[in-house]
Amino acid sequence: MADYEDYKEEIGDVLYDYGRGLYANITNRCPCRCEFCIRDMTDSLGSADSLWLKREPTVDEVIAMLKEWDLSAYEELVFCGYGEPTERLDDLLAIAGYVRANTDLSVRINTNGLSDLINGKETCPMLEGVIDSVSVSLNQFDAEKYTELCHPKFGPAAYDAMLKFTKDVQRYVPHVAMSVVGVIPVEDIEKCREIAAGLGVPFRVR
């Protein structure tokens, strides 16, 4: 059986330690081009040398990597990388299902909230019983400013889709939160805080 370093050499840094969490970087695909995206600023993050993947890992490869990784120091696996994790929603859920069934880790997705548009269907029900928490990037307080900042390929309609996803997913996932990047003006952050409060979810500036 290959060890983690073999996978890393062939595929790249799929698992990485960041802060006190264990992160899974399963795709570099994303429908946005956010002005603040760390992809444009740095390759390395946490224990990863580069989050640019040579290719996407298969579900079996990610599970094999998790078996090689010492999970005892972590409480949570977070899907988050140089890409939008729901670009591989079926694979993400397969990996999350393994984690839930075979480890003590809970599972979080850090997402831009565009899963329904990416996958062309309502995706929130698919998360029930598999995902413990979802953190949605709100990023701005209206569609125009959001589009200027994040450049979603779906255009301004992405903003309402992201808000709808955040509302819907609360029916299926126990912990839902929203966040913004601290680079936007303070007054914009406060308007975003009100939007998150209106949706009934905790809010964080990251």
Ligand code: SF4
């Ligand atoms: S949604 Fe995330 S990965 Fe995609 S461009 Fe924005 S910050 Fe980067």
